[in-house]
Amino acid sequence: MEQKDIYLIVVAVVICVIISALSPYIASGDPDGLEKSAEDSGLAEDFAVEEINGIPDAIFPDYAFADDPDNQVLQIVALVIGTIVTLVLGYAVAEVVKSRN
Numbered sequence: 001m002e003q004k005d006i007y008l009i010v011v012a013v014v015i016c017v018i019i020s021a022l023s024p025y026i027a028s029g030d031p032d033g034l035e036k037s038a039e040d041s042g043l044a045e046d047f048a049v050e051e052i053n054g055i056p057d058a059i060f061p062d063y064a065f066a067d068d069p070d071n072q073v074l075q076i077v078a079l080v081i082g083t084i085v086t087l088v089l090g091y092a093v094a095e096v097v098k099s100r101n
Contacts, residue, residue: 013087020083021076 068074 013084016083016087017080020079023079024072024075
């Protein structure tokens with residue numbers, strides 16, 4: 001891999017981490033997407049997933065740590081961890097696909 005490629009990857013990762021760290025501040029406070037659809041259909045927000053067999057609990061429910069869901073710093077940590085894990089998994093898949101060609 002060339003030096004300019006490494007530089008581009010590092011810059012892209014930094015941009016992704018910055019966006020994920022700022023997202024709690026720039027995100028809309030109004031529910032949208034899946035959460036809005038659930039509210040419109042009358043599905044209670046306190047619907048217990050534990051009641052459904054075979055579905056594991058989320059690692060970061062509502063993009064936060066379960067111990068303190070209202071702590072914004074922990075929400076940012078959860079988002080950054082999720083971003084890094086996603087980027088690493090994407091890179092790993094790309095390497096596997098590249099090695100098979």
